[in-house]
Structure formats: structure tokens, C-alpha cells
Amino acid sequence: MSTPLTDRAVADGFAVRRATRPAWAVLGERALEVLIYLCGISAIVFVLGIFFFVFKEAFPILGNKQFSLSQFLFSEQWHPTSELNKRYGVLAMIAGTFSVTALAMVIAVPFGLGAAIYLSEFCSGRVKETLKVVIELLAAIPSVVWGFIGLTVMSRLIVKYTGAPVGVNVLNGGIILALMSVPIIVSIGEDALKAVPDSYREAGLALGATRWQLVWRVLLPAGKTGLLAAVLLGVGRGVGETMAVLMATGHAVHIPHSPFDSVRTLTANIAAELGEAPANSDHYQVLFLTGVLLFLMTFVVNLAADLIVRGIRRK
Amino acid sequence: MFTETPLVRRKLRQERLAKWIFFGMTASMIIPLVLIVGYLVERAWPSLSLSFLVDVPARGMKEGGVWPALVGTIYLVVLSLAVSAPVGVLAAVYLNEYARDNWFNRIINLAVINLAGVPSIVHALFGLGAFVYAARFGYSIISASLTLAIMTLPVIIASTREALASVPRSFREACWNVGATRWQTIKAVVLPNSISGILTGIILQVSRAAGETAPIMFTGAVFFKAVDKGDLFPYGLGEQCMALSMHLYTLSTQVPGVKESVPFATAVVLLGSVLLVNATAIILRGYLRSRKKW
Numbered sequence: 001m002s003t004p005l006t007d008r009a010v011a012d013g014f015a016v017r018r019a020t021r022p023a024w025a026v027l028g029e030r031a032l033e034v035l036i037y038l039c040g041i042s043a044i045v046f047v048l049g050i051f052f053f054v055f056k057e058a059f060p061i062l063g064n065k066q067f068s069l070s071q072f073l074f075s076e077q078w079h080p081t082s083e084l085n086k087r088y089g090v091l092a093m094i095a096g097t098f099s100v101t102a103l104a105m106v107i108a109v110p111f112g113l114g115a116a117i118y119l120s121e122f123c124s125g126r127v128k129e130t131l132k133v134v135i136e137l138l139a140a141i142p143s144v145v146w147g148f149i150g151l152t153v154m155s156r157l158i159v160k161y162t163g164a165p166v167g168v169n170v171l172n173g174g175i176i177l178a179l180m181s182v183p184i185i186v187s188i189g190e191d192a193l194k195a196v197p198d199s200y201r202e203a204g205l206a207l208g209a210t211r212w213q214l215v216w217r218v219l220l221p222a223g224k225t226g227l228l229a230a231v232l233l234g235v236g237r238g239v240g241e242t243m244a245v246l247m248a249t250g251h252a253v254h255i256p257h258s259p260f261d262s263v264r265t266l267t268a269n270i271a272a273e274l275g276e277a278p279a280n281s282d283h284y285q286v287l288f289l290t291g292v293l294l295f296l297m298t299f300v301v302n303l304a305a306d307l308i309v310r311g312i313r314r315k
Numbered sequence: 316m317f318t319e320t321p322l323v324r325r326k327l328r329q330e331r332l333a334k335w336i337f338f339g340m341t342a343s344m345i346i347p348l349v350l351i352v353g354y355l356v357e358r359a360w361p362s363l364s365l366s367f368l369v370d371v372p373a374r375g376m377k378e379g380g381v382w383p384a385l386v387g388t389i390y391l392v393v394l395s396l397a398v399s400a401p402v403g404v405l406a407a408v409y410l411n412e413y414a415r416d417n418w419f420n421r422i423i424n425l426a427v428i429n430l431a432g433v434p435s436i437v438h439a440l441f442g443l444g445a446f447v448y449a450a451r452f453g454y455s456i457i458s459a460s461l462t463l464a465i466m467t468l469p470v471i472i473a474s475t476r477e478a479l480a481s482v483p484r485s486f487r488e489a490c491w492n493v494g495a496t497r498w499q500t501i502k503a504v505v506l507p508n509s510i511s512g513i514l515t516g517i518i519l520q521v522s523r524a525a526g527e528t529a530p531i532m533f534t535g536a537v538f539f540k541a542v543d544k545g546d547l548f549p550y551g552l553g554e555q556c557m558a559l560s561m562h563l564y565t566l567s568t569q570v571p572g573v574k575e576s577v578p579f580a581t582a583v584v585l586l587g588s589v590l591l592v593n594a595t596a597i598i599l600r601g602y603l604r605s606r607k608k609w
């Protein structure tokens with residue numbers, strides 16, 4: 001039996017002190033850990049802060065007698081600066097946001113998922129690395145540059161090839177948004193396909209399936225929740241995008257009837273009018289209320305995407 | 316010996332077809348973009364020169380260069396990352412090294428994800444309400460950079476966490492076993508081994524902060540501000556400033572009669588600097604990854 005070191009040392013006549021660190025080092029470390037903890041919870045503070053401050057500025061309008069929430073959500077009349085007949089209805093903008101985002105997804109989802117499938121199943125090594133870098137660079141293009149492309153390049157192409165009277169419309173915004181959200185769909189989609197176990201692929205190949213069949217019958221069904229999350233994140237980006245749609249969709253407040261109609265989205269409406277609305281006026285408060293609406297919409301979409309991704313990881 | 320039956324031949328044909336179709340889908344996203352960028356450069360060519368970078372806008376922004384906007388963007392990016400990088404890295408350290416898997420930390424994760432999904436215009440509203448009015452910073456570089464900082468924070472947290480998580484657990488255990496405390500382990504083992512990933516994540520946010528327009532539009536960026544040519548410190552922190560992204564928006568939508576190539580050149584400068592920064596980060600990441608020993 002060996003006795004503990006200190007006991008033996010005492011028995012041998014040595015006075016051994018346990019190694020201790022100076023008090024300031026211990027306290028300093030404690031302080032640093034408190035700081036780390038504070039930074040850790042900062043994300044919660046900021047999310048709540050965003051909701052609080054945006055809602056705070058919007059709040060007075062809810063008590064205003066001239067304003068009704070149902071008119072805000074279900075009227076397409078938007079006359080914020082009219083002297084006699086002020087109307088704050090954002091239905092047309094909601095329709096604008098949904099039409100542009102829907103068109104963008106119709107274009108981006110097949111191409112984005114196709115590219116994700118190509119990246120994860122059909123290529124490897126250098127080609128794959130290069131393509132991933134290119135897609136990463138695509139994702140880095142600032143939204144104002146996308147807007148500029150929509151305004152200058154895309155609108156001319158649209159006028160030239162479709163004969164539409166104006167080139168800034170739902171189609172333009174949809175194409176631009178599609179190009180913007182494709183990188184996120186590709187990278188999340190590729191992760192989702194990577195998460196499908198290799199044994200599924202091997203089983204399919206062993207049965208003599210072509211890779212085409214493998215993609216349709218095995219990979220898409222097995223990875224569908226992850227791919228859905230990828231699409232949802234794309235939708236979240238589309239709904240929240242501001243500058244690109246501000247510049248590319250034209251500025252007409254009405255419910256669109258064809259892809260060649262100009263529209264205004266919720267985000268573009270705030271960006272376009274906030275500068276003109278005097279602080280704490282009704283108009284200003286309604287714009288903040290639109291911000292609350294946007295916050296809640298993207299919150300729900302992102303929450304759904306996150307729950308789906310988490311569900312996959314747990315499996 | 317394996318012989319090709321018609322069935323096998325058909326399957327091979329299908330295989331090739333599938334490959335080409337998916338390749339086509341990938342290419343059809345990338346090729347138009349390369350063409351568009353080429354077109355932008357071509358239209359911008361008459362204005363593109365070194366003097367375009369250091370000149371100030373002239374004749375009511377219709378001609379001249381982008382110097383004040385370029386400097387303003389650098390101010391905003393440096394200040395916003397000076398806030399979001401330390402907070403983000405420490406938050407990631409907390410989430411990856413200290414936090415246990417309980418409901419509270421799950422809420423933090425959820426908050427990070429949702430912060431990343433908040434639309435940029437809502438960040439702008441928040442910056443206006445919180446920094447410009449409530450904190451009384453007014454329309455200033457400080458308000459704008461704090462708004463940008465909060466916008467870049469969640470992505471820095473996510474990329475740093477990924478870098479920290481890639482350090483094997485055995486490294487930490489070895490350090491704990493020689494009696495190091497949690498923080499000593501983080502300082503001596505975890506951070507040095509993940510610094511490359513952390514830095515890459517931060518550099519990638521440089522370009523994001525430089526490109527954003529909506530969050531700074533109502534918190535501190537102005538259409539125009541008179542600045543001397545080549546002046547390196549034209550702005551005080553409590554003043555408003557110009558920014559490249561805002562400048563591009565202004566030139567292309569608000570100013571009539573701009574010389575044709577000027578907005579294109581502005582777009583190319585913005586796009587070029589963003590892509591340059593990102594390419595640097597990607598090359599750095601590749602280099603450091605190839606040196607990794609585990």
C-alpha cells in the first residue's frame with residue numbers, strides 16, 4: 001500500500017505544500033469565464049433585443065384608433081402619405097413577397113438540388129473542390145450588386161426577349177433571387193445527401209440500379225427531409241432579401257397578375273419609405289410593424305428548417 | 316467474360332445521360348454568372364483605373380471616383396468586426412467548451428440560428444430603434460457598425476464553433492490530465508489548434524459586412540459627404556460616412572445623368588474587393604488544412 005505523497009513527505013520530515021496558483025490568477029480566470037458566459041448568452045439578448053426594439057417602435061400604432069390590424073393585413077390599399085384618406089394595408093406587399101419568392105423557388109429548387117446531386121454523387125476530387133469554391137464565391141456576391149445586375153443586365157434582357165414594357169418586375173426579381181438562393185440550397189442540400197448512409201447506395205448498386213435510379217428511388221426519398229430544410233432556408237433568404245428586390249422588382253404597389261407586373265415586397269417597402277417617414281409618425285410606426293411581421297415570418301421558416309435539420313442529426 | 320447486353324448498354328447510356336443532365340444544371344447556374352461579371356467589367360472598363368479608387372466623386376457624383384465610399388466601408392467593416400469577432404469567438408467558446416446539453420443552451424443555439432435568419436432590413440430597423448434613438452448614438456459610424464456587428468455575429472459564432480469542434484477531444488483530455496483548468500486548456504490547446512478555422516470564418520465576414528446595404532442605410536451611411544482626395548482619416552466616429560454598397564445603390568437609382576461607366580465601375584470595385592477577400596480566406600483555409608496533422 002502506498003500512502004499519499006503528502007503523508008509520506010510529512011512522515012519523512014518534509015513540509016510539502018500543495019501547488020497553488022496565486023489568487024489573482026484564479027480570480028482572473030473566474031472573471032474571464034464570466035465574460036465568456038456573457039458572450040455566450042449574447043445571442044439570446046440580441047434576438048430578444050431585436051424583437052423588443054422593433055416592436056417598441058411599432059407598438060403605439062396598435063392603440064391608434066385610425067389603424068386596424070385587419071386592415072393592415074388584408075387591405076391592398078397603401079396610401080401612407082395621403083392627407084384625407086390614409087390607408088395602411090400591406091396585402092399587396094405580402095403578395096409581392098410571395099410571388100417573387102415563389103418564382104425564385106420554382107427556378108432555384110430544381111437547379112439547386114440538381115447541382116447538389118451532381119456535387120455529391122457524380123463528381124469527386126478536384127472538380128468537386130473547385131465547384132464548391134465557385135459556389136461559395138457565388139454566395140458572397142453582395143445583394144446590392146445583385147440588385148444592380150437586375151436593374152441593368154437582367155431588365156434589358158427581359159425587355160428584349162419577352163417584349164414586356166418594363167424590365168423590372170416579378171420575373172426579374174425572381175431570377176435574381178433564384179441565383180442568390182441557389183448557393184445556400186446547394187450547400188445544405190449536399191450536406192443532406194452526404195448524410196444518407198453509403199450502405200443505401202451500395203445496396204442500390206448491388207441490385208443493379210443505374211445511378212439515375214439510385215438518385216430517384218433511393219437518395220431523394222432518403223434525404224428528403226434534409227432537402228426540404230435546404231429549400232426552407234432558401235425561402236427564408238428570399239423573404240428577407242432587401243436590396244436586390246428593391247432594385248429589381250419595380251415599385252408598383254398592387255397584387256401582380258402576371259410575371260411581367262412590377263411589384264413591391266415587404267422588405268423593399270420598408271427600405272424605400274423609412275427614409276421619408278418622420279420618426280414616430282403613424283407611417284413610421286406602420287413600417288416598424290411591417291418589420292415585426294417580417295421578423296415573425298422568417299422566425300417561423302428558420303425554426304421549421306432547424307427542427308428538420310435537428311431531427312435528421314438525431315437519427 | 317462480361318458481355319454488353321442491350322439492357323446493360325441502355326443502363327450505361329442512362330448513366331451518362333444522368334451525369335450530363337446534372338452537370339448541365341450545375342453549369343447553368345455558374346456560366347451565366349461568369350458572363351454577367353464579364354459584362355460588368357466590360358461596361359466598367361472606361362472608368363476603371365487606380366485613380367478611380369483614390370478620386371472623390373465629382374460634379375454631383377456624376378463622375379469621379381469612389382475614395383470616400385471606399386474609406387467609409389473600411390471604417391464600418393473594421394469597427395463592426397472589432398465588436399463581433401471577440402464576442403462571437405467567446406460565445407462559440409462558451410457553446411462548444413463550457414455549455415452542457417440542457418434546455419437553456421438549446422435556446423441559445425436556437426437564438427443563434429434565428430439571429431442568422433433575421434432579414435437585413437429588420438436589422439436596420441433594430442439599429443435605428445436601439446442605437447440611433449435609444450442609445451442616442453445618432454446617425455453615425457458607431458450605430459452603423461454596431462448594427463453590422465450584430466448581423467455578422469451569428470455567422471462568426473457558427474464558423475468558430477465548427478473550428479473548435481474539429482479539435483479532437485483527446486487533445487483536451489490530455490491537457491486536463493496534467494492538471495490544467497478548463498480555461499488553461501482552451502488557451503494552450505484548443506485555440507492554437509483551431510485558430511486557422513476561426514480566422515477564415517472572420518475573414519469571410521469581412522466581405523459580408525462590406526457588401527451589406529440595408530442595415531447601414533438608416534443608421535449611418537449617407538449619400539454624399541465631402542472628403543479630400545486620398546484622405547485616410549476623413550470621418551469621426553460620431554459622424555455619418557459614405558459606403559461602397561450604399562454608393563452603388565445611390566448611383567444606380569437616385570442620381571440622374573450619371574456617366575454610364577461609373578456605377579458599373581463601382582459595382583466592379585465592390586464585387587472585386589469582396590471576391591478578393593473571400594478568395595484569400597479560401598486559399599488560406601486550403602493551405603492550413605493541408606498542414607493539419609490529424
